[in-house]
Amino acid sequence: MKSKPFLFYPVVLFFFIFFVDKIFLLPIFHDEFLQAGNSVFYFQRKVLKDRLAKDPDLKEKKLTLVFGDSRSYPFSELGIPEPLKKDWILYNFSSPQGIPMNSFVQLERILETGVTPDFIILSLSPEAFDDSKGFILSPFLRMGCDQNCINMVWDDIPLKEKWYYVLDHVFAIRSIEFNLSLFSSRLKQGNLKEYKASHNKEYQLINYTKGEYLMYGVQSNPIEKIKNDTLRIGSLYMSSYQLGKSQLPYVERFLKITKEKKIKTLVVWPKVFPEYYAYYEKFHIKEVWWNPLETMAKGYGAYTLNWNVPGTCDLFNDASHQSAFCFVDQMKEIWLNYAEK
Template sequence: MKSKPFLFYPVVLFLFIFLVDKIFLLPIFHDEFLQAGNSVFYFQRKVLKERLLRDPDLKDKKLALVFGDSRSYPFSELGIPEPHKKDWSLYNFSSPQGIPMNSFIQFQEILESGVTPNFVILSLSPEAFDDSKGFILSPFLRMGCDKNCIETVWEDVPSKEKWYYFLDHVFAIRSVEFNLSLFSSRLKQGKLREYKSAYNQEYQLINFTKGEYLMYGVHENPIEKIKNDTVRIGNLYMRSFVLGKSQLPYVEAFLKLTKEKNIKTLVIWPKVFPGYYSYYEKFQVKEVWWNPIEVMAKQYGASSLNWNQPNTCDLFNDASHQSALCFVDQMKEIWINYAER
């Protein structure tokens, strides 16, 4: 029989790629390997927790914590109104696509470390509750959930996400979300050291204060630009909306902890651009999702606040995020009506 070695070429190529991929199992890619966006935030939140635990001001000040997704980035100690500002310290643990699982894990770890806040803001977005959109859970499972965390949440992770998690461990490059174009750019500019936090400007900006990210929406964009963004994210997040089962248990677990610890808690539904809110109306998100959240919050002694109402701030950075300019009055509202009541 005539030898046909070329038949083995695909197998050899696959084995070569598989072996090269294992480079991404090295600790350097998991301890501190900052790319852009998601990886920077999730790494900084771990650093922020350690800063919180060492903060000497907590002996003399009341503590507020913020959990949620990018819509709550601008919640800042700077926005606490006088004369209350001098009495409070605020740490913002909001994360990109910060699903309730992520908020609960962070909150539980902080409590177990011996720190109990006086006031907590839990910001929720309906997109995080749609299990059919697998890409919403991926950042947390890849970058915000260690071995102990996986053991806690695994039973509630949707089957499709379990399969993706398995692939992340078979092909290590998936788990670090390696950005080839960013690597190429940094290599050409001689900036590979930006993978380390000490040289990463995005990290330095986020880490400069206590987790808030005011630069995300410091201005109001033109309406036409926001309308175009509405179509983009509407097609991305709201082609359909199905209330899943994975996240509601973690909202309840979060609220149960706040009740047990007697912590004042405010659950917020951040406002989105009215054009984008029309997608919510199409799928009756308020009735299907928010109304049960309000009932749950009341059950555990927490307050709830829906900013998707008329006569609330109408300045937007994009279709999904209010301008940071809105948060000055909103922080005042929160502190007078909820934190200090």
Template sequence: MMKKIYIYYPILFLGFVFCLDKVFTLEYFQKNFIQAGNTVYYTQRKSLFEKLIRDKDLEVKSLALAFGDSRAYPYSSMGIEQKLQKDWVLYNFSGPQAVPAYGLYWFEKIIKQGLKPKLVFYVVSPEGFDDTKGIFYDPFLKYGADDDFLLKYMDQISFEDRKKLFLDRLFAVRRINPDLKLFIKRFQEKKLSEYDPAFNTDYMVLNLKRGEQFAYTTFVNDPDRLEKDAVRIRNLYLSTFILGTTQFFFVEQFLKLAKENDVKVYLIWPKVYETYRKRYYELEMEKSWWPKIENLAKRYSAVPGGSKYTNFLRFILRRVPSIDYVFFRIYEIDDRRLLRF
């Protein structure tokens, strides 16, 4: 009998791995284990939400919100004309590769909390509407969505993504996705403290204000670098493109919620570098994707803004209920960031 105990080794090993995996369910790994890249933003937005709830400025100032992908990073109250800044607070819940559903996720939570913004900038990029690229699941569903959201919109999640989400819940390490190379690098550089949000540079930058990020903002562009980035990112996201239906559903839910709560929405197709924008025209985005966005905006009384109108807060807002005309200064944004999705 003892000679055959080896047949139990695989079972014992799996049991050990399963128990070891449970370590990653500890609160430390859920809230205080900061790595790099996308996860920094998706983790920080949770603390940003708590900051919004506690913000005493909202007792005397009007609330504006910005949602979208990385092209919405620079939206900030700093873009409001100086004399009007004292009247506004702008929170930025954008995220890298964030699909429109991510904006709805936070918008629902904010409304449910009893906080009603006067206006919202909802930045949507065509790339997020390709259901075949997998960016609905990773990063948003994997890192940004909670169980309540998943259950509520389960019928909008593909079977393949549901399987991945099931495995994420079964094995916590999948959601944490520890980066061994990053660990070695931080260990060698004696920067293990950067796993703590209090000492993580990227996290601290996002916490400086209200979620905005200006790291890619510049007054001088590098044309050669922009050209190379345009080709690289175009090949990554737009070499093939299939316009899906999933994210249109979430855009409509967002606009419907805004209309129900009398929130003015600016639905924005952000500006990108010219070489990259040509690919939009080759795919006839202005004839296929954008008209659908405009129709939704029209149906729910939102204000659509095409790429030809947008250059970071380059808007003269029309009259908002109980608010006079609001003017935003024009900023020159590094198109390299606007290329990135």
């Protein structure tokens, strides 16, 4: 072995990488290290919670909170119909791949600040309930769930995700989803300061109002483009769809709290492009997912609204997201039939 020191090189390299990786445990990478997309949203939602608690309008107006995934980004108080708009404020806590586990944790944290909403819109998507697709759970577990949260949800996390969580702590760079190409681009342009919220344009856009993100779907794209997107996401999300068990308990816990607090609640199933909905039909999503959820919601006194029916808005930004233009009429429908009912 003395004559073959090169045999130790892989071991030395491993330990070198292992110790360099621990740089990513520093608070600077976890307190405020904004990359793009997911990390920006999850950080902003923490800021939004503090902004909400200090909002002076809470004393005079009724409060609506929105929870869900990217399909509910455009819910905004701008869409509340006149003359009811003057009586309401709306904060949107929808998050990228916002699973029900995330919605429940956010609601609990908001209630702990002493804020109790008058009305809640809980947007649910069947993709969030497929435990076999680990990439759906990972954004929340990495960026929206602190140690107290992990302790609470640990028993409900699929075994595969527990393994990934352990790896995130062995190799710290995994836990921040470090984007090397973005780092290189910012370094070349001298824009490393964009890792801070005060210089991050994406964060500033989201944080400008109350959490809604109207820019995500402001147009209705050509049908051919949407059909191509249908094939992509159909393969990504709906191939071998399996209804898991991790998220259902958190929908029920969410609804139990709203019933106990006497918070009027609407559970929404957002509409998707008809050809993508065909994937839902293939896996009997309405029968195996929506119908039981609808029964559960009504059992806790919540309203339900399925927009995947004929006669609802048919403008789409992509196969999975309606155009933001749809939300004008949809907000009117919600306020006249549910919020003010």
